[in-house]
Amino acid sequence: xxxxxxxxxxxxxxxxxxxxxxxxxxxxxxxxxxxxxxxxxxxxxxxxxxxxxxxxxxxxxxxxxxxxxxxxxxxxxxxxxxxxxxxxxxxxxxxxxxxxxxxxxxxxxxxxxxxxxxxxxxxxxxxxxxxxxxxxxxxxxxxxxxxxxxxxxxxxxxxxxxxxxxxxxxxxxxxxxxxxxxxxxxxxxxxxxxxxxxxxxxxxxxxxxxxxxxxxxxxxxxxxxxxxxxxxxxxxxxxxxxxxxxxxxxxxxxxxxxx
Amino acid sequence: xxxxxxxxxxxxxxxxxxxxxxxxxxxxxxxxxxxxxxxxxxxxxxxxxxxxxxxxxxxxxxxxxxxxxxxxxxxxxxxxxxxxxxxxxxxxxxxxxxxxxxxxxxxxxxxxxxxxxxxxxxxxxxxxxxxxxxxxxxxxxxxxxxxxxxxxxxxxxxxxxxxxxxxxxxxxxxxxxxxxxxxxxxxxxxxxxxxxxxxxxxxxxxxxxxxxxxxxxxxxxxxxxxxxxxxxxxxx
Numbered sequence: 503x504x505x506x507x508x509x510x511x512x513x514x515x516x517x518x519x520x521x522x523x524x525x526x527x528x529x530x531x532x533x534x535x536x537x538x539x540x541x542x543x544x545x546x547x548x549x550x551x552x553x554x555x556x557x558x559x560x561x562x563x564x565x566x567x568x569x570x571x572x573x574x575x576x577x578x579x580x581x582x583x584x585x586x587x588x589x590x591x592x593x594x595x596x597x598x599x600x601x602x603x604x605x606x607x608x609x610x611x612x613x614x615x616x617x618x619x620x621x622x623x624x625x626x627x628x629x630x631x632x633x634x635x636x637x638x639x640x641x642x643x644x645x646x647x648x649x650x651x652x653x654x655x656x657x658x659x660x661x662x663x664x665x666x667x668x669x670x671x672x673x674x675x676x677x678x679x680x681x682x683x684x685x686x687x688x689x690x691x692x693x694x695x696x697x698x699x700x701x702x703x704x705x706x707x708x709x710x711x712x713x714x715x716x717x718x719x720x721x722x723x724x725x726x727x728x729x730x731x732x733x734x735x736x737x738x739x740x741x742x743x744x745x746x747x748x749x750x751x752x753x754x755x756x757x758x759x760x761x
Numbered sequence: 762x763x764x765x766x767x768x769x770x771x772x773x774x775x776x777x778x779x780x781x782x783x784x785x786x787x788x789x790x791x792x793x794x795x796x797x798x799x800x801x802x803x804x805x806x807x808x809x810x811x812x813x814x815x816x817x818x819x820x821x822x823x824x825x826x827x828x829x830x831x832x833x834x835x836x837x838x839x840x841x842x843x844x845x846x847x848x849x850x851x852x853x854x855x856x857x858x859x860x861x862x863x864x865x866x867x868x869x870x871x872x873x874x875x876x877x878x879x880x881x882x883x884x885x886x887x888x889x890x891x892x893x894x895x896x897x898x899x900x901x902x903x904x905x906x907x908x909x910x911x912x913x914x915x916x917x918x919x920x921x922x923x924x925x926x927x928x929x930x931x932x933x934x935x936x937x938x939x940x941x942x943x944x945x946x947x948x949x950x951x952x953x954x955x956x957x958x959x960x961x962x963x964x965x966x967x968x969x970x971x972x973x974x975x976x977x978x979x980x981x982x983x984x985x986x987x988x989x990x991x992x993x994x995x996x997x
Contacts, residue, residue, distance in 0.1 A: 664849050722838055
């Protein structure tokens, strides 16, 4: 059977980063993003230091220095939400496009947002690339992220693939019966809309029925109202030392700007 | 402890009014291996869901001597391992380890014992190397084996299997049959695969339209062409 393999981000390896406890990695990632967020606009040196930090993580993970860099471009379209800033922030004019004035202050803000989001995405990319999804799930549970939320993410991860496979089969069945003779196939837009709507409804029903069967399978194995998992491994000193070094690094980056 | 399944005059209708079971009576002795055959919609899966108290109809169902009631559900679910037809429904955890550990963990067993049971169950289905695999990346045959391991880890006395050979290629099917032969538990399995029935089950029950229409030695039933044809089955 042909499967859909939705991009599973994990790249197996045995580097320092892969071996870190997933809790440490989640905390480290969040701290990095917070640091990038609180840095003021135009703090170019700290930005560069943050980028070097994310580069160091990529190198230590042995995925190569360009691994996160290449994938970080997915963030660019979101940064474009800030594209209006150079035009709307009032300040020293540096260029004129028609009736629009580009201000220096606005441009600084725009560039800062662009860089901050870009380095944040680079570090965030490393988390799923070096951590198995199942490990992220228990780590999230351990970090007191609400259980229903972790449960939803867990089931979503398990069944997104199954759901996508089902959608693929439906699409294939439609394609197999969508013949054209003398370019007269296809039907009206209204008719095609009805077919597509029916397919979405069909998928929803199937998902609903599957969820009932899964629930049955869960209660027949003793599930009552809370998912129990095996106790996670203890944090080692090694993990804690690395988190400590990471915090010192982020604190230094902030201090350089604020002192 | 007697590892029996006893059903007497069991009736069940779905909430939409569709009557699925019209008075089923059946008894399975410890260690027996029994096949349940019959056309689609005969009520086989509905009957199976009663053995874990997921559905509760009129009449009586006793598992290992215990009547199925709210108070006995935990015990009943530990003694009857119900394996669903679609392994994607049975395997709902991110990894094989978590799925096989699910049953024993929810029975409240201590961690060390859970881990021992997981190892034993995976060894029993010959899948010890799959501990950290992700369920989605397994083949159907592998999923079926893991699905059986997810209930073996609960140490059930009775295995109830819904169409275990459905969707398997010949090699995976043969492997599964050989695996089931090695299991000591009482087995009650529904199937459309009558060659599988002949290979593994000394006793066969035919169900049609919510009733048991035949119950006896497999040799005899599988040679009764008129009976088989009357219920939409074919002599293997």
